[in-house]
Amino acid sequence: MSKPIKFPKGVNKELLNVADLEKIQEGQTFRIQVTPEMAKNWLETNYDNRKPSKITYNYLVNQIQNGKWQFNGESIKFDENGHLVDGQHRLLAVTLTKKRIDTAVSFGIPRSAFHTMDTGKNRNSADVLSAKGYKNPNVLAAVARQLLAIENNNKDLLKENGLRKTKFDNEDIMDFVHDRPDIPEVVAEAYNVGQKMTMKIVSRSVFCTMYYLFYKRHVNDARRFMESVASGVGLELNSPAWALRHSLEKMYNEREKRKYSHYHKCTVLARCWNAFRKNEKMKRPHFRKIEEMPKII
Secondary structure, three states: OOOOOOOOOOOOHHHHOOOOHHHOOOOOEEEEEEOHHHHHHHHOOEOOOOOOOHHHHHHHHHHHHOOOOOOOOOEEEEEOOOOEEEOHHHHHHHHHHOOOEEEEEEEEEOHHHHHHOOOOOOOOHHHHHHHOOOOOHHHHHHHHHHHHHHHOOOHHHHOOOHHHHOOOOHHHHHHHHHHOOOHHHHHHHHHHHHOOOOOOOOOHHHHHHHHHHHHHHOHHHHHHHHHHHHHOOOOOOOOHHHHHHHHHHHHHHOOOOOOOOHHHHHHHHHHHHHHHHOOOOOOOOOOOOOOOOOOOO
16 A cells, blocks of 8 residues: 655645645645745755746746746646645745745656656747647747747847747747737848848847848838848949958857857848938948947837
8 A cells, every 4th residue: 555645834724715624635736826925835845946037037027927827738847745846936936025826736747757857848939839720930930039028129029039939928929929910021121131141140039030120110221221231242342241241150150159149140130221321322331239229110
């Protein structure tokens, strides 16, 4: 006969709505309103778990604070000795927000099964867009994040690794793309134009993001300007397209010793586009990394 399951502090018959705790089977799951006090007590049973990720629990804090938390069947898990084995980020978020969440909680999970947890890949925005039938989902999701960051005037989110730590979740990305039905078509066009680049002087996502912003200002000019930058063919000396291509190539060649953020590259593209629209000449432009992105004309 197996040993009876031990439960963490605060778990009783009334909470689980059962007649006898000893009749609960190994791995049985209950839907529970987890309070901040419960979360605090349960975190005290956290042994041998990985170090908490600030990015992960801050994301969950944002979800809870903005009313986006939803019950999805994923459970907080305790082993047969009442020790927490999975769910520390959710519990940390509850203690930080001081708000309760509706979630599944499983008890009596064998400690030997610990190594099998969290081995799957979470659905990212690209996965969700692909499931909805959108083409080029990886680039489309990246473009949506960059456009959201630009609209929110948050240059920190446009740092080289910033978008991986973004506060924008799958729902934000889906809503953004859904509310702008022209984005998938323009991004697909931009992606095809970007394929003409003989070397990857700028990422596809940055190229497609700025292509979209230019396209919204003037369709034909955007096509003409970005195609000439991508191909590098027939560029007139000191023209904005030549200056942009020259600058992007310089950044590409310096990529090992200098880190240029997405924001910096977007700023370079915006400045050269504005000069192109004004029919101005540009001589070997020097772009400062602290420079603000100009308004696109």
